[in-house]
Amino acid sequence: MRIFVLTGAGISAESGMGTFRDSGGIWERFDPMKLATPEAFAADPETVQAFYNARRANLRRAEPNRAHEALAHLETGLAAASGSLFLCTQNIDDLHERAGSLHVHHMHGELFKARCTACGAVHDWRDDLGTGDNCAACGTTGRLRPHIVWFGEIPFGLDAIGEALAGADLFVAIGTSGSVYPAAGLVREARMMGLRTCELNLEPSDNADVFDERAYGPASEVVPDFVARLLAEMR
Incomplete structure (x- = not known):
């Protein structure tokens, strides 16, 4: 079979791990358009990174x-x-x-991975991710994003x-x-x-x-x- x-x-x-669309779910408490779109990341990468850092910390505690x-x-x-x-x-x-x-x-996508928007390399990433981090593949600073499919992107x-x-x-x-x-x-x-x-x-x-x-x-x-x-x- x-x-x-x-x-x-x-x-x-x-x-x-929180659900998204149920009563009390993640998108009821947070605006996905400010946290889960390429445009949001381009406009305010620090806030987007902080949101996913919190989710990454939650996942590290989960079983x-x-x-x-x-x-x-x-x-x-x-x-x-x-x-x-x-x-x-x-x-x-x-x-x-x-x-x-x-x-x-x-x-x-996967929360414990980061993707470089400069060269496209994908890295394992379990810790906090910030705008000062470098891509190990190309050395570019500040271009790493969560390896997540955001709204408007193709799965x-x-x-x-x-x-x-x-x-x-x-x-x-x-x-x-x-x-x-x-x-x-x-x-x-x-x-x-x-x-x-x-x-x-x-x-x-x-x-x-x-x-x-x-x-x-x-x-x-x-x-x-x-x-x-x-x-x-x-x-």
């Missing part, structure tokens, strides 16, 4: 939860049965990797996502709002391809009616239960 899993902020909420661990277990189980898992995440945290997932596609690896979806047997969305495109449109593409579709979420997403199956509750409960049932079906 080949499974395409899309994860959103809801899978990391129990690990202490994977049982939902992340269940998906790592699913990857292992599928590989043992000559299947595969394409784990596509909208999240910029590294909790999937820390839980043991070996192959993770970060369509919206990473859309061709790879489309190819993986076309080759899948099952599409699963976990902890997504169903309101952020192009990710929110993947379930409709999956349905058009004849894939079985499933939503695992704390509550129904904006596009919940498109899914064939739905299970609601904390990610640390519904995801391990779903993975256990799926692996049992394969035996």
